[in-house]
């Protein structure tokens with residue numbers, strides 16, 4: 275273990291990925307990925323639920339997703355900070371049910387409960403926190419967490435909420451490609467370069483262009499010039515596309531429609547086959563495939579050519595985003611393209627990058643680890659262990675306010691360096707107006723209907739004045755996390771309204787606290803329900819056994835004893851009834867006691883039944899001794 279002095283209150287780096295997540299730490303020896311408690315370094319971003327309780331996180335949850343298609347949440351990052359209405363295209367191919375949660379947020383229905391993507395992410399973060407604590411030997415309370423550069427404010431807020439739910443202070447939220455550039459810069463110590471980080475993962479795509487320069491006073495300065503991307507574009511889309519093609523083929527051979535053909539489990543299985551085939555095709559040019567659907571077995575080869583045909587439209591979208599970023603960076607010449615994310619292992623992706631940038635992509639860093647390593651480097655900067663690096667990041671999407679007529683007045687433009695602030699003056703449109711509604715929006719389009727609503731608030735308590743006289747100054751402040759705060763003040767009266775911005779797709783402080791409380795309460799209730807359901811299953815078997823045995827031995831048992839057995843059986847039966855109806859009054863401890871009582875009381879019935887069935891039989895041991 276590293277000396278405790280260097281490690282008091284460490285700041286770890288966490289890559290909270292769509293497919294896999296990992297935690298890293300950086301000390302004077304440099305950044306390294308920490309091992310998980312369960313072994314390995316990549317934690318599959320999968321959580322299985324029983325009610326609202328996360329019963330399994332990581333590899334086991336992922337491996338048994340076919341068995342529990344509705345209870346296993348994968349790719350929750352796609353839903354982070356999204357409304358139910360917006361989630362339609364994000365849920366394609368997911369086997370669990372996405373429903374409308376509090377304030378229209380996308381939530382996941384796990385059968386008997388609803389969980390928010392933030393809670394799913396919190397379970398993953400908690401597992402990483404505990405793994406880091408085991409590896410470092412100290413409590414871990416602070417983390418730098420990465421998000422796709424193109425995450426908007428709602429998605430960043432949701433990530434912060436998840437961290438707080440996991441008992442972690444999100445010391446800084448940084449962009450994944452920027453983290454990758456930090457890791458690259460720290461590892462290669464190259465200055466005076468323009469780097470493009472091409473980050474194509476399971477669920478998101480980002481392209482970021484940075485300049486790494488040497489500064490006499492500081493050391494290395496990482497300045498983001500432009501960023502672009504798509505938070506709903508990833509390797510998952512390619513898996514889905516191939517899986518659909520395979521399902522269509524299998525359904526066709528049975529003469530039925532795809533919808534009526536495959537169960538959720540079968541769909542999940544085909545997705546797994548499709549992903550495995552895709553990964554294998556990064557090395558080979560063809561792979562054999564055999565999928566057993568019960569009614570039919572699909573046996574055939576998948577070729578790289580076929581996969582590339584399906585993947586081409588998605589790869590094309592990544593290149594279009596690169597064009598946008600290069601335009602925003604005023605066509606700067608790129609010296610290096612660093613590849614990040616598992617999907618950059620596909621030959622078609624590498625070829626497209628090579629062609630667009632005219633240079634061979636840099637692949638020496640492991641694309642699975644580089645983001646977490648960079649986050650750990652940023653953690654060590656924030657912990658004060660390194661002062662030779664400076665990170666100047668940008669805001670990915672413009673921020674503005676709704677104006678009369680449904681237009682958007684932009685206060686901060688995309689690719690502005692953060693932290694940043696901007697102010698704008700507004701006034702009233704009606705005489706004597708004492709309150710003004712404000713609507714905060716994010717996006718590049720001109721009209722409210724084409725931008726994303728971040729928050730609404732009302733500036734109250736203005737002294738009545740004629741229309742146009744109040745001078746309302748609205749200030750937007752984007753902190754180093756890329757998270758927005760809004761303040762409003764009426765200049766003439768000095769009236770500063772206490773504005774609490776409730777993010778449209780985030781959670782309020784009190785909601786986070788309530789969720790923490792609820793998760794504990796729910797956990798107890800769900801555990802009790804789980805236990806009662808288990809007891810009911812075992813008790814039903816006991817009752818069946820005792821009823822069968824009684825049918826054979828009733829004549830040899832005295833009436834008092836029979837009465838005692840029947841009372842114990844009736845008691846257990848009534849508990850089974852309560853468990854079957856999920857009755858909230860059921861006391862699992864009392865059920866357990868009743869079951870144990872029945873086990874004890876029915877002992878004599880079992881003994882009689884056994885001797886009855888042995889009667890007239892010559893047992894092997896008797897035979898051998900005579």
Ligand code: AMP
Nearest residue numbers: 293475476509510553556615616617619
């Ligand atoms: P990430 O979000 O960076 O963990 O990337 C996960 C995505 O990368 C998933 O869609 C994986 O299927 C994909 N992936 C991982 N390894 C490979 C590979 N060798 N070839 C193609 N895709 C891969």
